Amino acid sequence: MADRPVKQPKGYSVRTLPGFAVLALFTFFALYAPITILVAYSFNAGTSLAIWEGFSLRWYYQAAANEAVQDAAIRSLYLAFSAATIATIAATMAALATTRTRHFPGKTMIYALINQPLMVPEIVTAVALLIVFAAVKVWTGHTSMIYLIAAHTAFCVPFAYLPIRARLETMDTSLEAAAQDLYASPWMTFRRVTLPLMWPGIVAGLMLAFVISLDDVVITEFVKSAGQDTLPTYMLGQLRRVVTPEVNAISTVILVAGAILVTLFFRLTSRRG
Amino acid sequence: MSEMGATPYPPGELEREARAADTRRRWLLSLPALVIIIFAAAGPLLVMVVYSFLTPGDYGNVKWQFSLEGWTNTIVQRDIFDDTLIWADAHLSIFWRSLSLSLITTLLTLIFGVPTAWFIATQPPGKREFWLFLVTVPFWTNLLVRTIAIQELIRSEGVINLVLLKLGIIDAPLQMMFTDFAIGFGMTYVYLPLMVLPVYAAVDKLDFRLVEAAHDLYASRWTAFRRVILPLIKPGIIAGSILVFIPCLGAYVTPRVLGGGKNLMFGNLIELQFGQGRNWPLGAALSLMLMVAVMVALIWYVRVTSREQADGR
Amino acid sequence: MKKLAIAATALAFTATGALAQELNIYNWGNYTNPKLIEKFEAETGIKVTITDYDSNDTALAKVKAGGHGFDIVVPSASYVPIWVGEGLLAETRPDQMENFKNVDPVWVNVDWDPGRKYTVPWQWGTTGVVVNTKYYDGDIDTSAIFMDPPDELKGKINVVPEMGDVMGLAIMYYGGKPCTDDKELLKKVRDGLVAAKQHWLGMDYGNIEKFAKEDLWAGVNWNGSTFRMRLQNENIKYGYPKEGYVVWMDSVGVLKDAQNMDEAKAFQNFIMDPENAALISEFARYANGITGSEAFMPEDMKTAREIQIPAELKDKGVFIPTCAPETQALYTRIWTDLQK
Numbered sequence: 001m002a003d004r005p006v007k008q009p010k011g012y013s014v015r016t017l018p019g020f021a022v023l024a025l026f027t028f029f030a031l032y033a034p035i036t037i038l039v040a041y042s043f044n045a046g047t048s049l050a051i052w053e054g055f056s057l058r059w060y061y062q063a064a065a066n067e068a069v070q071d072a073a074i075r076s077l078y079l080a081f082s083a084a085t086i087a088t089i090a091a092t093m094a095a096l097a098t099t100r101t102r103h104f105p106g107k108t109m110i111y112a113l114i115n116q117p118l119m120v121p122e123i124v125t126a127v128a129l130l131i132v133f134a135a136v137k138v139w140t141g142h143t144s145m146i147y148l149i150a151a152h153t154a155f156c157v158p159f160a161y162l163p164i165r166a167r168l169e170t171m172d173t174s175l176e177a178a179a180q181d182l183y184a185s186p187w188m189t190f191r192r193v194t195l196p197l198m199w200p201g202i203v204a205g206l207m208l209a210f211v212i213s214l215d216d217v218v219i220t221e222f223v224k225s226a227g228q229d230t231l232p233t234y235m236l237g238q239l240r241r242v243v244t245p246e247v248n249a250i251s252t253v254i255l256v257a258g259a260i261l262v263t264l265f266f267r268l269t270s271r272r273g
Numbered sequence: 274m275s276e277m278g279a280t281p282y283p284p285g286e287l288e289r290e291a292r293a294a295d296t297r298r299r300w301l302l303s304l305p306a307l308v309i310i311i312f313a314a315a316g317p318l319l320v321m322v323v324y325s326f327l328t329p330g331d332y333g334n335v336k337w338q339f340s341l342e343g344w345t346n347t348i349v350q351r352d353i354f355d356d357t358l359i360w361a362d363a364h365l366s367i368f369w370r371s372l373s374l375s376l377i378t379t380l381l382t383l384i385f386g387v388p389t390a391w392f393i394a395t396q397p398p399g400k401r402e403f404w405l406f407l408v409t410v411p412f413w414t415n416l417l418v419r420t421i422a423i424q425e426l427i428r429s430e431g432v433i434n435l436v437l438l439k440l441g442i443i444d445a446p447l448q449m450m451f452t453d454f455a456i457g458f459g460m461t462y463v464y465l466p467l468m469v470l471p472v473y474a475a476v477d478k479l480d481f482r483l484v485e486a487a488h489d490l491y492a493s494r495w496t497a498f499r500r501v502i503l504p505l506i507k508p509g510i511i512a513g514s515i516l517v518f519i520p521c522l523g524a525y526v527t528p529r530v531l532g533g534g535k536n537l538m539f540g541n542l543i544e545l546q547f548g549q550g551r552n553w554p555l556g557a558a559l560s561l562m563l564m565v566a567v568m569v570a571l572i573w574y575v576r577v578t579s580r581e582q583a584d585g586r
Numbered sequence: 587m588k589k590l591a592i593a594a595t596a597l598a599f600t601a602t603g604a605l606a607q608e609l610n611i612y613n614w615g616n617y618t619n620p621k622l623i624e625k626f627e628a629e630t631g632i633k634v635t636i637t638d639y640d641s642n643d644t645a646l647a648k649v650k651a652g653g654h655g656f657d658i659v660v661p662s663a664s665y666v667p668i669w670v671g672e673g674l675l676a677e678t679r680p681d682q683m684e685n686f687k688n689v690d691p692v693w694v695n696v697d698w699d700p701g702r703k704y705t706v707p708w709q710w711g712t713t714g715v716v717v718n719t720k721y722y723d724g725d726i727d728t729s730a731i732f733m734d735p736p737d738e739l740k741g742k743i744n745v746v747p748e749m750g751d752v753m754g755l756a757i758m759y760y761g762g763k764p765c766t767d768d769k770e771l772l773k774k775v776r777d778g779l780v781a782a783k784q785h786w787l788g789m790d791y792g793n794i795e796k797f798a799k800e801d802l803w804a805g806v807n808w809n810g811s812t813f814r815m816r817l818q819n820e821n822i823k824y825g826y827p828k829e830g831y832v833v834w835m836d837s838v839g840v841l842k843d844a845q846n847m848d849e850a851k852a853f854q855n856f857i858m859d860p861e862n863a864a865l866i867s868e869f870a871r872y873a874n875g876i877t878g879s880e881a882f883m884p885e886d887m888k889t890a891r892e893i894q895i896p897a898e899l900k901d902k903g904v905f906i907p908t909c910a911p912e913t914q915a916l917y918t919r920i921w922t923d924l925q926k
Contacts, residue, residue: 034425035422094302096302104296107299118516120560121543124556217416232416
């Protein structure tokens with residue numbers, strides 16, 4: 001969509017900016033250097049995260065036998081997936097409502113509210129949620145994961161909202177106007193024109209929300225009930241004592257599984273585009 | 274920016290009604306997001322507002338006794354030894370440290386993030402989302418595991434030192450672990466996707482004909498970047514900067530683990546009050562102060578940008 | 587959304603309406619031997635779920651707020667009186683349980699739970715100093731290692747950011763008693779800590795790797811963690827400051843609002859069995875306070891300096907009591923000043 005055929009003199013592209021490619025490739029390299037170490041040490045025979053003692057799969061066997069760490073990993077993924085999806089849908093709607101419009105009453109307030117979770121250090125939200133949710137838990141006698149999902153969704157919303165909003169703000173409106181001129185219904189216009197145009201922003205928002213939820217420690221620690229440890233809270237407990245490469249093994253598995261899933265997803269969706 | 278789909282209404286009553294309907298629709302559309310946030314973030318924070326005006330409980334929590342000390346203690350405190358009134362310089366210097374570190378991190382993510390986003394957005398279509406995904410993959414792993422891996426790079430006998438020694442650039446290992454360098458490195462690493470993704474979303478939609486036009490008018494690449502591209506991708510850059518800067522202010526896991534925790538960050542200071550320090554009202558007041566400061570800056574930003582939009586940019 | 591909510595409810599663990607016997611333990615992370623739990627489950631048929639916490643204050647705040655679903659908690663000694671005082675622990679009378687005879691008499695009449703009416707010993711240990719003897723071979727049984735470090739160690743010191751422990755060590759270094767509110771002494775403590783800090787590299791947890799690989803050479807640390815360091819690097823040695831070091835114990839208590847009271851009591855009794863107590867120690871490498879458990883412990887723990895306190899230093903260990911709230915507030919201020 002963004003790629004209108006542009007006539008360019010050979011060898012001269014307006015898309016090239018000096019040094020940008022080098023910086024970008026360096027960034028990718030820097031992003032992956034620690035991950036390479038992490039994956040390598042998941043195959044370490046020794047107990048250490050840092051001293052290489054030969055190749056072994058022992059941490060994979062151990063992780064496979066450790067139900068606690070597996071449950072925590074699955075719970076983390078489930079939580080991140082639920083929260084990121086709900087947050088992205090809500091954020092997309094909110095972004096559509098608050099961009100490309102005159103100043104309507106309450107616009108600033110909506111904007112401030114949506115970004116509010118960004119503005120408070122996690123520990124504060126965590127303590128506040130502990131107090132309020134605990135009261136709700138006592139009152140309803142219900143202690144399921146729904147509280148964690150709600151808490152994660154709330155702080156994921158601004159992370160999903162901002163990229164989508166940024167996308168909408170820079171978006172060309174002429175195509176939508178054209179669609180309406182051709183008597184497309186508003187829903188049709190949205191589905192066939194607006195949504196595809198927004199799509200990169202939505203994907204960016206979803207990914208951000210997912211990653212943010214996956215990393216959260218403090219809020220989860222305070223909101224979780226019995227038997228609701230996630231991988232980060234499990235790790236936090238380990239931090240005080242000792243961290244074993246078992247977690248490296250689990251991380252590698254998640255990494256590879258995620259890579260396969262998302263590659264498949266892109267294969268399927270890019271064909272459509 | 275033009276008003277999308279704005280149908281010309283006859284002036285007067287009808288227009289006002291249409292506007293009201295439009296406003297209602299927009300509020301309705303924002304409702305799910307607002308409900309979630311009010312229920313699971315903003316609403317519970319009211320508890321903190323109340324708590325900031327109470328007396329600290331003996332062992333954490335609060336006593337239901339009105340007190341302004343939580344708020345006054347953020348700025349001035351009694352000296353613990355001679356009981357004179359002094360500035361709470363610990364709070365101020367910790368705040369300053371967090372602020373400057375957040376600014377540096379934002380700058381670094383800009384330096385590395387914008388070119389990366391540009392690089393991704395100028396890939397052939399279909400491949401872009403894959404590259405984008407590559408940016409987020411490292412973040413599927415646990416934060417602590419990642420931090421430990423970073424430490425492995427910057428240890429005295431770590432990869433970086435080994436390479437530099439081999440190349441003869443340095444004679445003795447550099448002390449990188451537990452330094453401000455490590456914090457900057459780590460925070461930039463952690464927050465980079467928060468910059469790349471929104472900037473990408475903006476660059477991806479860039480109308481390159483405009484850039485071309487600039488070149489046709491003999492603008493150099495740098496001038497074209499500064500005068501044409503930058504203003505066009507500004508919403509993305511601003512979104513990215515907000516996403517990086519604000520969480521940085523309250524962050525503490527990364528700075529603690531990589532910086533060695535010798536100096537507190539604002540997030541740690543607040544956590545201390547809710548934890549071992551057992552002074553919840555002070556913790557609540559400190560965090561509300563932070564929130565108000567950030568909120569004011571953000572609202573100012575919205576006002577400025579919407580005025581820009583109204584001016585037709 | 588609705589589907590998700592249903593899925594969430596289905597996936598979630600709810601303590602209510604449970605048919606099988608269950609037990610929910612809320613314990614420090616990475617502190618419970620899976621083998622211990624397997625054995626308990628096999629012997630009793632009770633299904634155990636463990637949830638982690640990372641600080642006494644978090645655990646206290648959470649349980650106090652309610653709606654948590656936990657049955658058992660493992661607070662440190664100085665927190666037990668708070669838990670009891672706030673009415674959070676049930677008086678389960680471990681002293682009348684079958685296995686109570688195994689508890690080492692030293693750990694029966696403890697200040698924080700006289701006569702053991704609420705809690706059962708889990709593990710105990712010490713907070714002292716750690717030194718890599720390759721870089722410094724002087725006297726290590728002193729807090730001077732971090733309060734007035736020898737030149738060889740300067741810039742390579744790490745102090746665990748545990749406020750109570752570090753304040754306790756520093757106060758004893760200047761001849762005071764933990765929880766003192768003597769301002770003159772506290773001023774010395776603060777100035778001493780602030781002056782010493784410039785020689786420290788970090789104040790962080792979880793540094794086993796960094797000590798093993800000699801990125802750090804000395805500091806304040808726990809005995810069990812130092813034990814693990816030494817297993818990776820034999821130059822590392824644990825010191826018991828003669829000015830006074832900190833002794834701590836974590837104890838198992840049952841929550842008043844536990845939903846599985848009988849199961850929780852069964853667990854308290856279970857871990858007072860020497861063989862089971864040995865399993866606790868085998869995992870986290872701390873001593874447990876149950877007589878006869880040594881027989882079941884790994885060989886290397888019987889002679890380790892980290893576990894077996896040298897006779898001449900035995901009486902220098904001090905339990906940190908629960909400090910008065912006003913004193914605690916003073917300490918927080920000093921701690922903030924130290925880290926500003």
